[in-house]
Amino acid sequence: KNQVEQSPQSLIILEGKNCTLQCNYTVSPFSNLRWYKQDTGRGPVSLTIMTFSENTKSNGRYTATLDADTKQSSLHITASQLSDSASYICVVRGYGQNFVFGPGTRLSVLP
Amino acid sequence: EAGVAQSPRYKIIEKRQSVAFWCNPISGHATLYWYQQILGQGPKLLIQFQNNGVVDDSQLPKDRFSAERLKGVDSTLKIQPAKLEDSAVYLCASSLDQRDSYNEQFFGPGTRLTVL
Numbered sequence: 001k002n003q004v005e006q007s008p009q010s011l012i013i014l015e016g017k018n019c020t021l022q023c024n025y026t027v028s029p030f031s032n033l034r035w036y037k038q039d040t041g042r043g044p045v046s047l048t049i050m051t052f053s054e055n056t057k058s059n060g061r062y063t064a065t066l067d068a069d070t071k072q073s074s075l076h077i078t079a080s081q082l083s084d085s086a087s088y089i090c091v092v093r094g095y096g097q098n099f100v101f102g103p104g105t106r107l108s109v110l111p
Numbered sequence: 112e113a114g115v116a117q118s119p120r121y122k123i124i125e126k127r128q129s130v131a132f133w134c135n136p137i138s139g140h141a142t143l144y145w146y147q148q149i150l151g152q153g154p155k156l157l158i159q160f161q162n163n164g165v166v167d168d169s170q171l172p173k174d175r176f177s178a179e180r181l182k183g184v185d186s187t188l189k190i191q192p193a194k195l196e197d198s199a200v201y202l203c204a205s206s207l208d209q210r211d212s213y214n215e216q217f218f219g220p221g222t223r224l225t226v227l
Contacts, residue, residue: 004153031213032212032213034215041220041221041223042220042221043115043202043204043218043219043220043221044154044202044218045218046215046216049213049215089153089154091153093212094212096212098156098159098167098209099156099216101153101154101155102153103151103152103153104151104152104153106151
């Protein structure tokens with residue numbers, strides 16, 4: 001069964017600190033993986049897309065990694081800001097398949 | 112470029128009542144999705160349209176939920192009658208063409224439904 005798991009479920013950090021969110025998946029055959037940011041009361045917004053051949057991709061202070069062999073991805077946030085407080089959802093798509101959503105990690109950045 | 116529009120943003124109803132949600136996707140997007148997102152969980156696909164045809168409605172509770180996209184543009188999702196467990200955020204998303212695995216989904220702000 002195609003599944004996406006994320007850890008931790010929730011995370012609290014102080015402003016300016018770094019953090020790493022994890023995503024494990026069993027979707028096969030793998031096509032791509034996206035990390036979405038969902039602010040409270042809003043729809044998810046794509047941060048980055050990773051394909052099979054990509055190991056690392058950055059978008060500002062966000063850096064995503066992908067290990068297609070172990071079927072793991074991570075999202076690293078550098079120098080966190082209060083505006084980073086949100087849910088981060090990992091979404092995996094297999095070829096010819098629909099999107100499989102993870103449950104999300106709820107990040108709270110405190111001043 | 113205008114984003115995905117949804118209305119209403121909030122709705123409170125009593126159980127057994129009916130409710131309808133409206134979605135206007137990004138212009139030119141052939142694929143439209145309706146998701147249900149329960150608090151603390153990731154979105155769950157309810158139904159997917161390609162133009163005005165249904166591609167996947169396997170997780171749509173068809174005894175009470177219905178959706179249509181008659182002209183291949185706007186879409187409505189209806190619940191009749193509503194149950195307490197339908198309380199959730201209903202997200203609409205669109206993409207250029209779901210047959211391209213790399214197409215990005217763009218989400219609307221969602222409709223928060225509370226069933227009392």
